Structure formats: structure tokens, C-alpha cells
Amino acid sequence: MQYLIAFMESPATFEHRSPIDNSGPDMGAWYAYIGAIRASGIVTGGAGLMPPSTGAVVTVRDGGRQVVDGPYPDSKEQLGGFFIVEVPDLDTALEWAARSPAASDGSVIVRPLMPPMP
Amino acid sequence: MKTIDAPPAPGANARAAAEMAVRASYGRLVAILAARSRNIAAAEDALADALAAALLRWPEDGVPDRPEAWLLVAARRRLGQAARHNRVHEAAAAEIRLLVDTMTETDPAAIPDERLKLMFVCAHPAIEPAAQAPLMLQSVLGLDAARIAASFLTSPAAMSQRLVRAKARIREAGLAFEVPGRDELAGRLDAVLSAVYAAYGTGWDGAFGDDPRRAGLAEEAIWLGRLIVGLAGPQPEALGLLALMLASEARRPARRDAAGRFVALADQHPALWDGLLIDEAEDLLRRAATFGRPGRFQIEACIQSVHLSRRLTGRTDWTALAGFYDLLVTLAPTVGNRVARAAAIAEADGPAAGLAVLDALAAAADAYQPYWATRAHLLARSGQPAEAAASFLRAAGMAEDPALRSYLLGRAATLAS
Numbered sequence: 460m461q462y463l464i465a466f467m468e469s470p471a472t473f474e475h476r477s478p479i480d481n482s483g484p485d486m487g488a489w490y491a492y493i494g495a496i497r498a499s500g501i502v503t504g505g506a507g508l509m510p511p512s513t514g515a516v517v518t519v520r521d522g523g524r525q526v527v528d529g530p531y532p533d534s535k536e537q538l539g540g541f542f543i544v545e546v547p548d549l550d551t552a553l554e555w556a557a558r559s560p561a562a563s564d565g566s567v568i569v570r571p572l573m574p575p576m577p
Numbered sequence: 578m579k580t581i582d583a584p585p586a587p588g589a590n591a592r593a594a595a596e597m598a599v600r601a602s603y604g605r606l607v608a609i610l611a612a613r614s615r616n617i618a619a620a621e622d623a624l625a626d627a628l629a630a631a632l633l634r635w636p637e638d639g640v641p642d643r644p645e646a647w648l649l650v651a652a653r654r655r656l657g658q659a660a661r662h663n664r665v666h667e668a669a670a671a672e673i674r675l676l677v678d679t680m681t682e683t684d685p686a687a688i689p690d691e692r693l694k695l696m697f698v699c700a701h702p703a704i705e706p707a708a709q710a711p712l713m714l715q716s717v718l719g720l721d722a723a724r725i726a727a728s729f730l731t732s733p734a735a736m737s738q739r740l741v742r743a744k745a746r747i748r749e750a751g752l753a754f755e756v757p758g759r760d761e762l763a764g765r766l767d768a769v770l771s772a773v774y775a776a777y778g779t780g781w782d783g784a785f786g787d788d789p790r791r792a793g794l795a796e797e798a799i800w801l802g803r804l805i806v807g808l809a810g811p812q813p814e815a816l817g818l819l820a821l822m823l824a825s826e827a828r829r830p831a832r833r834d835a836a837g838r839f840v841a842l843a844d845q846h847p848a849l850w851d852g853l854l855i856d857e858a859e860d861l862l863r864r865a866a867t868f869g870r871p872g873r874f875q876i877e878a879c880i881q882s883v884h885l886s887r888r889l890t891g892r893t894d895w896t897a898l899a900g901f902y903d904l905l906v907t908l909a910p911t912v913g914n915r916v917a918r919a920a921a922i923a924e925a926d927g928p929a930a931g932l933a934v935l936d937a938l939a940a941a942a943d944a945y946q947p948y949w950a951t952r953a954h955l956l957a958r959s960g961q962p963a964e965a966a967a968s969f970l971r972a973a974g975m976a977e978d979p980a981l982r983s984y985l986l987g988r989a990a991t992l993a994s
Binding site: 560562 | 730731732735943970971973974975976977979985986989990
């Protein structure tokens with residue numbers, strides 16, 4: 460079965476995040492986790508996200524488009540990245556979710572994927 | 578009986594008395610209530626109703642002399658009402674018997690202890706193995722499903738479902754509440770002991786994690802272990818399991834340094850181990866050994882005992898350990914035991930011998946964190962720092978406990994530089 464494992468992270472952890480330089484205090488743990496989960500062969504997709512402040516939110520109401528800057532990181536936790544994994548059951552997905560640095564730092568969401576549309 | 582102390586807050590006293598009575602006797606009462614109907618869920622509901630009634634009545638009427646008997650009578654009455662509503666196929670005789678029992682069983686000394694039967698039914702082969710330990714924790718100790726779910730690393734919804742399914746199975750399949758006869762006892766007892774050990778292992782893993790809900794589970798499992806030893810009579814493997822849990826528990830104070838960092842067993846300071854628990858474990862193990870019927874729990878307890886003897890001798894007898902592990906993997910060839918055997922062989926015969934054992938395990942142990950940590954350690958000792966660093970990194974990426982993770986990352990960084 461396929462599951463989404465989504466990492467919810469605090470504003471503080473976004474500050475250390477850098478795609479080029481893995482020297483931030485948490486990056487070693489993430490580097491190890493990402494290496495291990497990829498090596499296990501269960502990952503079918505996923506990505507880390509740039510900080511929420513770099514994004515935007517789009518709504519269309521009454522025919523008008525509204526764009527606001529992405530949610531600022533002073534709200535509690537923001538989506539920081541995700542994996543899609545192919546594993547036999549929920550317990551296995553939860554096991555990998557618990558191994559991520561976000562499990563002890565922020566929180567991790569695990570959701571089964573719906574089957575693809577026909 | 579009246580107390581001579583000031584009588585403040587009768588409501589609070591009554592509540593505390595009710596809660597203490599339920600905590601101490603939850604499993605006893607559930608076992609008695611469910612023994613005849615084979616319906617654990619109904620027994621738990623009836624007990625919950627009885628507790629609610631107690632919390633209403635006791636502040637008004639005073640706490641009864643025998644709270645446990647009071648709760649049992651109230652829950653029985655409640656079960657009888659439910660039976661009148663729900664059961665049409667059972668003869669009225671059963672209900673009359675129920676009421677007669679109610680009249681005669683108000684003496685607490687006469688309340689039989691049926692918890693061992695309850696444990697056996699929870700660990701019945703017809704119940705899925707993943708539900709056995711959680712079911713025992715819920716029905717014998719009264720832990721709630723959310724707490725059990727957190728401990729067993731699953732969602733509360735999934736755990737509730739698992740528990741409901743298991744209880745329905747006991748009811749529908751009519752599984753018997755009984756302690757098996759002598760011939761069958763050893764095999765069935767092993768399932769009960771394994772479920773308790775699974776609960777202990779979960780508590781042990783989580784004892785220093787960030788989730789406080791997991792922390793108490795080791796104590797709950799030891800509680801169950803003591804209960805089995807008390808109720809099942811002299812059973813070598815029951816004694817062995819209790820010895821094993823107490824010996825592991827004895828090392829708890831040494832598993833972290835003052836800063837909360839993980840301390841490997843080899844680096845633990847024996848002075849920090851709990852001597853009283855070790856003595857109790859050793860005593861249990863000696864009692865078990867007099868039966869001359871070794872089993873996996875006794876052997877695992879022996880392994881702990883060899884480690885703990887460092888407290889007295891200052892050294893670890895690795896050859897003895899490797900021998901115990903050889904014996905253990907013939908009885909219980911789990912990945913964990915086979916990895917631990919490789920580590921013992923490496924200490925006794927050198928890292929190359931250990932690595933050879935690990936190589937044969939690679940496919941089975943790929944998703945097992947201690948495999949990578951052990952491999953890393955042996956690679957480092959055999960002068961392969963780059964390979965060791967990569968394995969430490971892999972182990973770190975699979976570690977759930979932040980303290981263990983930073984220990985493994987630290988080892989990787991030291992070797993890589």
C-alpha cells in the first residue's frame with residue numbers, strides 16, 4: 460500500500476534548512492534519515508519544501524483571483540517535506556514516520572493514498 | 578469503620594477509594610464478569626457502569642467496607658440487566674445462578690482470582706498475535722486504548738479496531754476462560770509470556786523517548802509478570818521471564834548519562850545498576866534452573882546475568898555469552914537474537930567472525946536498526962572506517978530515539994573525519 464509521510468516542522472527548524480549546506484544542527488539527522496529510507500527501497504516519491512514564507516496561497520472567489528504570501532512560519536508547524544512510500548501496512552509506515560527527526564521535533568502525518576482514479 | 582481524622586471532602590475520599598479499588602482489582606473483576614459470558618467488552622462496560630454508580634453513591638452513603646465486592650455486585654446486576662435486554666436464547670436458569678452467585682460472593686476472600694484465565698484467553702491462538710499483548714494490558718490492567726496505541730506505535734483508531742475485533746472473536750468463537758491442563762500448559766503459557774515480553778520490549782524501547790505515554794509500560798509488563806508467577810505456580814519460563822525483565826530494568830539508570838546521552842552497554846557503569854533488582858533476578862533464575870527445563874526466557878535471563886556479573890568480576894565472559902546465544906537462536910531464531918549472537922561472537926572470536934555471521938543475515942535484517950549499528954561497530958574495529966561510517970549513518974537514519982540517533986551520528990562523524 461502507498462502512504463504519505465508528511466513532516467510538520469517548527470519555524471525554528473526552517474531557519475536551519477539549506478539545500479546546499481548540510482551543516483545545520485538538524486541536517487545530519489535528516490541526511491541520515493533520508494539516506495536510510497531511500498536505501499530501504501520503499502520510497503516512490505517525495506521532496507523537501509522551501510520555507511513557507513517563500514510560497515503563496517491562491518483563492519478564486521466570485522470570479523476574482525486572490526494571491527497572498529504563504530503562511531508565515533510564526534504559526535505553530537508547517538509542512539516541511541514529504542515522502543510517498545510503498546509498504547505492506549500502516550504499522551510499517553508509522554515505523555518509518557517515527558524514525559524521522561520531525562517525530563521528536565515537530566510531528567509526522569501518515570495517510571494512506573487513495574487508489575488512482577480510473 | 579469510622580476514621581478519627583478530620584472528615585473533609587467525603588466526595589474526594591469516595592472518588593479516590595473507588596479509583597483505587599478499580600485500579601487494584603480491574604482485571605480480577607473483568608475476569609470474573611467475563612468468565613461465564615465470554616464477553617470481555619460487556620464485562621468492561623458493566624464495570625465502567627459500576628464505577629460510575631460508585632462515584633455517585635459513595636460520596637452520599639460512605640465507602641463500603643469491601644469496595645471490590647460492592648463493584649462486583651453492581652457490575653453483575655448491570656450484566657444481568659444487559660442479559661435480559663440482549664439475550665433471548667439463554668435459559669433463565671443462568672440468570673438465577675448469576676443472582677445466587679451475587680448473594681454468596683460478597684466476601685472478598687471468596688472472590689476467586691480469575692486473571693490467569695483472562696490472560697490465557699487474551700493469548701489464545703485464535704487471537705491475532707499483534708492483539709494479544711494490547712488486549713492483556715487493556716483487560717487485565719485497564720489501560721485505555723489510546724495509551725496502548727501510542728505504546729505500540731499505531732494509531733488509536735487502528736488499535737481500538739484491533740481490540741474490538743479480538744473481543745468479538747472471544748465472544749463469537751466462544752473461547753474458553755480456562756487455565757489449560759498440565760499437558761497443554763507449557764505451550765499456551767509461552768504465548769502469554771510472549772505477549773507480556775512484547776509489552777515490556779515496547780516499554781523498554783520507549784523508556785527514554787520523548788513520549789511519556791510509553792515510559793510506564795515496562796512497569797506494567799513487570800506487574801503482569803509478577804502476577805503470572807503468583808498465579809501460575811512454579812513455571813520455569815515464567816520465572817525466567819520475570820528474571821529477564823528485572824535484570825533489564827536493573828540497567829535502566831545506566832542507559833543514559835547525566836546529559837541524557839545514550840550509553841552503550843559496554844560503557845555502562847555497573848555501580849549505577851540496581852543491585853536489589855539484580856539480586857531478585859538472580860534468585861528467580863536459580864529457582865527456574867532447579868526444574869532443569871531451559872527455555873528462551875531463561876536463556877535470555879542468563880545472558881543478562883552474564884552481562885550483570887561485570888558488577889562483581891569487572892569483566893564480561895564473552896565465550897559464555899556466545900554459547901548462550903548459540904542456544905538461544907536454536908530456540909528463537911529472530912533477527913534480533915541472530916544480530917546479538919554476531920556481536921557476542923565478535924567479542925569472543927574477533928570482528929571478522931562477527932561480520933561473517935552478519936553477512937549471512939543481510940537480507941533478513943535490512944530494516945533492522947541494530948543490525949546496522951552492530952555492523953558499523955565491527956567494521957570500525959576491523960579497520961574499515963569509511964564502511965563503518967556509512968553503516969553508522971544508516972543506523973542513525975533508522976533510530977527513533979533522538980539520544981541514540983545523536984550517539985550514532987557522532988560515531989559516524991568521528992570515523993568519517
